[in-house]
Amino acid sequence: MFNAQIYDNRRKILADGIDDGLIFLMGNSHVPMNYPSNWLHFRQDSNFLYYCGLDHPDLNLIIDSNSGESTLFADDLNVQDIVWEGERTSVSKMAKTAGIHNILPSKELSSYLLNSNAIHYLPMYRQDQEMTLQTLLNGSQSDASKSLIMKVISQRSIKTEDELNEIESALEITAEMHKLAMRYTRVGISEQKIVGKIEGYALENGRRLAYPVIFTIHGEILHNNNYKNIMKSGQLALNDSGAESPLHYASDITRTFPVSGKFNDLQKDIYNLVWSMQDAAFNHCKPGNSYKEAHLEASKIAVEGLKGMGIMKGNPDDAVGAGAHALFFPHGLGHMLGLDVHDMEGLGEDLVGYNEINNRSDQFGLAYLRLAKELVEGFVLTVEPGIYFIPHLIDQWNAENKYNEFINYDSLGRFIDFGGIRIEDNIVITEQGYRILGPHIPRTVEEIEEIMS
Numbered sequence: 001m002f003n004a005q006i007y008d009n010r011r012k013i014l015a016d017g018i019d020d021g022l023i024f025l026m027g028n029s030h031v032p033m034n035y036p037s038n039w040l041h042f043r044q045d046s047n048f049l050y051y052c053g054l055d056h057p058d059l060n061l062i063i064d065s066n067s068g069e070s071t072l073f074a075d076d077l078n079v080q081d082i083v084w085e086g087e088r089t090s091v092s093k094m095a096k097t098a099g100i101h102n103i104l105p106s107k108e109l110s111s112y113l114l115n116s117n118a119i120h121y122l123p124m125y126r127q128d129q130e131m132t133l134q135t136l137l138n139g140s141q142s143d144a145s146k147s148l149i150m151k152v153i154s155q156r157s158i159k160t161e162d163e164l165n166e167i168e169s170a171l172e173i174t175a176e177m178h179k180l181a182m183r184y185t186r187v188g189i190s191e192q193k194i195v196g197k198i199e200g201y202a203l204e205n206g207r208r209l210a211y212p213v214i215f216t217i218h219g220e221i222l223h224n225n226n227y228k229n230i231m232k233s234g235q236l237a238l239n240d241s242g243a244e245s246p247l248h249y250a251s252d253i254t255r256t257f258p259v260s261g262k263f264n265d266l267q268k269d270i271y272n273l274v275w276s277m278q279d280a281a282f283n284h285c286k287p288g289n290s291y292k293e294a295h296l297e298a299s300k301i302a303v304e305g306l307k308g309m310g311i312m313k314g315n316p317d318d319a320v321g322a323g324a325h326a327l328f329f330p331h332g333l334g335h336m337l338g339l340d341v342h343d344m345e346g347l348g349e350d351l352v353g354y355n356e357i358n359n360r361s362d363q364f365g366l367a368y369l370r371l372a373k374e375l376v377e378g379f380v381l382t383v384e385p386g387i388y389f390i391p392h393l394i395d396q397w398n399a400e401n402k403y404n405e406f407i408n409y410d411s412l413g414r415f416i417d418f419g420g421i422r423i424e425d426n427i428v429i430t431e432q433g434y435r436i437l438g439p440h441i442p443r444t445v446e447e448i449e450e451i452m453s
């Protein structure tokens, strides 16, 4: 945990930003896997972690916005619990480490809440949370509090040095996971074996992953969690994986490399194009610049490169304006990163990534951009351009004669089995521009071929 003063300050700032009533932060409980006493791995709620750092199930926190006082609702384990789970830190010790002075038993939470004329809470993202809230409020719950959501987003968006250290600690593990994957990937090895190496490295270092590993020869399937293939010569392997820090801050890195250890010419050309997209995006990352501009700039580089290879045609600005590039780059350039890998997405993607001037587009591709607004010093985000050849999408657009003026469909035959390439790094916005977080992970063609040799 951070020291108690940090959590106390965060709660004070939050309480100052809310006019009246109680702020209710619900901690997570265990979730059964297949019967009540067989639990999934416990993950505390990220907002709960941000405001008190307590990483145990069945805790709840109330911050009185008028007095600024916090109360922890929790129970010590009874002997029967201890027989099965062992001892855990006492509630009074937990409260002390989080700088909380008031403790009440969990059974008093409902009446405490119902005695208040205003209760602010955040959106729920799990059904068990909805049910708990319904029970606590006797079915009288209304919508989550917009003022609370906005205040939390404004606080969590700006990362402090302590938080950056956590993210960099996650990246230390992630860098090793990625280097291991490059070293162990060989012709004839299964994707599953590499996933085992990646996840095993995190686990043996006492870490968990921030999201399920994406490791695949089908990089064109954006969130592919199927690891059944045996890797063959000529294929590319895409590894999108990231560990959490001890305090559950995320990291999110993608590298793509040849199964054989050597890129062929076509792979090298597309790889270097994605590298240029990422470089162009980095150059756009500074306070005041919108991330949507960075996305569009990377998209334009993609069109120019694909045009040079005979895959696209026409004016690059017009192609990007029309959305034709999304056949090859169908997702957003990146997203905020913090206690969640898509940071604060549970509070509302548009509220985190957009504002009054930057509305979400409904154009295919651009619509998936999770962060569009102006960058601010202290934001941590991913920069993750990619180029993909997605047979189903190509077939559909070709059949519809979609963007015939920008796409040479006849040129795409040789890309049917290409897959996809994505390069992803994590950056913090600084006063002057940006800084790539974490240790260097092989990123150029030469660096990748070197580590795989």
Ligand code: GLY
Binding pocket: 211, 240, 252, 341
């Ligand atoms: N790492 C997966 C994603 O950013 O969606």
Ligand code: MN
Binding pocket: 252, 335, 382, 384, 424
């Ligand atoms: Mn990502």
